[in-house]
Amino acid sequence: MRVVWFGGGLGNQMFQYGLYCFLKKNNQEVKADCTQYSTTPMNNGFELERLFNLDIAHANLDVISKLTGGNRLSPRKVIWKLFRKPKVYFEEKIPFSFDPDVLKGNNRYLKGYWQNMNYLEPCAKELRDVFTFPAFSSDNNKRLADEIAKVEAVGVHFRRGDFLKSSNLGLFGGICSDQYYLRAIQTMENTVVEPVFYVFCDDPQWAKNSFSDARFTVIDWNIGSNSYRDMQLMSLCKHNIIANSTFSWWAAWLNRNPNRTVIAPERMVNRDLDFSGIFPNDWIRLQG
Template identity: 40%
Template sequence: MRKVIIIRFRGGLGNQIFQYALYKQLSCSGKEVKADLTFYVNNVDMNRCFQLPNMGLKVKTANIKEIEKFYGAESGYMNIILRKIGLKRHYLREKPYKIVRDIFKYDNIYLDGYWQSEYYFQNIKKKLFEEINWNIKSRRVMYYVNLIKNSISVSIHIRRGDYLNNSIYNNICTVDYYKNAIQYMKKVVEGITFYIFSDDIEWTKKTFCGIEYVFIEGSDNNNCFEDLYLMSLCQYNIIANSSFSWWAAYLNININKIVIAPDKWVNIRNIEGLWCEDWIRLKG
């Protein structure tokens, strides 16, 4: 039986890039890897669409028959039966925020997770950066590109929306977190302009006042890759507890960049491998 690794893609753009990074790492090791995109085909979450092609990132898509071969493999009982008839298959569901350190030993497995750590792609970081080719055509974006490139720029990502009523994310990226991060940046960098990205721009306009703030408007779920691109162009980054702004900071190629992140990501303990070593972590 032909061996193949299938990675389930799900979630928003930030999660998709993490999943792609693992996909790329496994592919570069000589294994056959395919993507399960049924999350988007079946419209599991109407607010999410598959956006990697807008970054020039391509995957081989698994067909239904290939995916169905792993049905039942998640069950320990079914796995015993499959092994007895010579059909050894694995199904690995990631435990939240725990690194799976033996993930690279498999060559016939279905991988279901977010894989939010540089651990999963640290060996192909350069290749990943080289592959990205932004499909940017919008006049809106080019207007902001010009502003960012002609200023000392700091991106601020503020995620509200679905985070407001979810206790796992509450009281982490508070107003105090952002104000402390802003004050930190002002102390170490002079003459900066803050570019605010948010799913609730009207709220941010009421909360952050001053000529040093520029509010990025006109984005939605279908063109969020444009905001990721703009954030990555900023010289410095203040991120939310979001994989979206995680990648904006990570893709920032400024060698002198400063990245400020919340010291908590979610309201659970023992998170492994999520923050980069040189990022500054502040309390909310």
């Protein structure tokens, strides 16, 4: 049996579910460990089952304890670390890379984010089908979805919020700079006939202050537990400019326009890593 750890916000959960599907595709028995959300407040909690019609098997606490050694202070944990951990506990070694070793061994606990196309591609059709959002209920979103369908809509995503915290700036800051967005918008204007830009941001007041040009419509009403509606609306746009964020990455990947243009940053975090595995080959990557 494989147990996949789930943690982080919606975009991360979707990548982890991608691994879950990849393992099932390779005839593995797979269960999910979502206990992180009951012990640690995290964004909007575990959203996958609330938003999508997913059949996720959850590992019980006894199984999780056997694969993780249980309480970190227990004598059992010491024995587990010495003798069992190398056999059953598998943590992602290199972010954004593909590791075929996830398929090796018998009972294993898999912890990581698994942000690589090689996990997703074998399950691409299934993932696009199951990641179908609930129908819009608010008049604002219904109106905007109708408007987006009639124009060459470009969804532009800005991630601020937690990325601006001092503890996160070193890892996430400076990647999607003003220069990145200026070049991305210029590229869209040179590529798309009469583009109409829709701005999505977790700091909508900043966005409204920054984009007063009539070409840009700022979406400011999907907040809190409804923030996933921004991902849904961005996925309906014909083209996307994404941030170094899995939230807008998934919006672009779920975009079904066969002629879409997607612009992404060159890297997702400020580390010396190979990011080619997370970006589809037809996406345009620009420096910040």
